[in-house]
Amino acid sequence: MTHPVVTTVSNLVYEGDIDNAERALARVADAEGDFALAKVIDEMPARDVVAILREHDSSKGSIISELISPRQFVAAVTLERDYRDRHHDALKGMVNAVVFADESRTDDFIEALGATEGGLNALVDYCSDRHEEIERFLRNGTFSHQEGEEIDGIPDSDDDLLAGELDEDARRDMVSLREVRDHDWRELVWRLRCEHYEVFREVLEMLRARHRKAVAPPPAPAAGQRSAAADDEDDVL
Numbered sequence: 001m002t003h004p005v006v007t008t009v010s011n012l013v014y015e016g017d018i019d020n021a022e023r024a025l026a027r028v029a030d031a032e033g034d035f036a037l038a039k040v041i042d043e044m045p046a047r048d049v050v051a052i053l054r055e056h057d058s059s060k061g062s063i064i065s066e067l068i069s070p071r072q073f074v075a076a077v078t079l080e081r082d083y084r085d086r087h088h089d090a091l092k093g094m095v096n097a098v099v100f101a102d103e104s105r106t107d108d109f110i111e112a113l114g115a116t117e118g119g120l121n122a123l124v125d126y127c128s129d130r131h132e133e134i135e136r137f138l139r140n141g142t143f144s145h146q147e148g149e150e151i152d153g154i155p156d157s158d159d160d161l162l163a164g165e166l167d168e169d170a171r172r173d174m175v176s177l178r179e180v181r182d183h184d185w186r187e188l189v190w191r192l193r194c195e196h197y198e199v200f201r202e203v204l205e206m207l208r209a210r211h212r213k214a215v216a217p218p219p220a221p222a223a224g225q226r227s228a229a230a231d232d233e234d235d236v237l
Contacts, residue, residue: 003028003040013048018055021048025063038067046075053097054083054090065097070105070112073098078118081125088125092185095126100183110191114199123192123199124206130185131207137193138204141174143186154211161204165197 005028012021029037041049041064049064049072056062068076080091099109113119127134135154137143166174171194180186192200 002043003036005040006043009052010045010048013051018052021052022056022063029063029067034067037063038069041068042072044072046072046079050076050079050094053094054080056093056097061101062097065094065101068098070108073109074112074116074119074122077113077122078116081118081121088128091122092126095122095188096183099188106191107195110188110196110199114196114202120199120202120206123203124210127185127189127203127207128210130189131211134189134204134207137175137189141170143175143180154208156212158205158208161201166194 005024008024009021012024025037028040052064053076077091077094080094085091099106113123133143177190180190192203
C-alpha cells in the first residue's frame with residue numbers, strides 16, 4: 001500500500017512548494033525511521049523526485065540524496081533531460097549530491113547509471129563541457145595542462161579505448177584519487193576511468209560521437225537537387 005505522504009508530497013511539488021515537500025518527507029523519517037522513508041522515496045513518481053532534487057541546495061545535505069535507491073535515481077536523472085537545461089547545471093548538482101552522499105554506495109550509483117541508456121546519457125550530459133579535459137586525463141593520467149603531452153583535438157577513431165583497464169604501472173603514473181577527491185566532476189571521471197572502465201569507455205565514445213556530429217560538414221545535395229541556399233537566392237531575385 002502506498003504511503004499517504006506520497007500524495008501529500010506530490011501535491012506540494014505540483015504547487016511548487018518544494019520546501020514543505022521536503023519537510024513532509026523529513027517528518028516521515030523522524031516518526032518512522034530512515035528505512036521507512038527510503039521505501040517512500042522509492043514509491044514516489046520520478047517526476048516528483050527530480051523536482052525536489054533540482055531545487056535543493058546542493059551544498060547542503062538532502063534527505064532524498066542520502067536515501068534514494070540507485071533505481072529511482074536513474075529514473076530521476078533520465079527525466080532531468082526533459083528540462084532542457086543547456087548547461088546541465090541542475091543535473092551536475094543532482095549527480096554530485098547523490099553519488100557522493102555516501103561513499104559506500106558510490107559504486108552502486110555509478111553502475112546503475114552505466115547500465116541504462118538514460119543513465120549513460122545523463123553521464124554524457126554531465127561530462128559534456130569537460131570533454132577535452134577528459135581526453136587529456138585519458139592520455140596523460142592527469143587533468144593538468146602543465147603535465148603530459150598536449151592533446152590535438154578529438155580523435156577520429158575510438159581504437160585507443162580498446163586498451164581497457166589500467167595495469168599497475170599505468171596507475172602509478174596517474175593522479176591519485178586523493179588528489180581529485182572533490183565530490184565533483186574530476187572525482188567522478190577518475191572513478192569511471194579507474195574503477196568502472198566499461199562505463200567510462202561508453203561515455204567517451206558517446207562524447208566523441210556527439211563532437212563528430214557537431215563538426216561534420218552538411219551533406220552535399222544529391223545530383224540534380226538544388227540546395228536550399230540556391231532556392232533562397234531565386235526567391236530574392
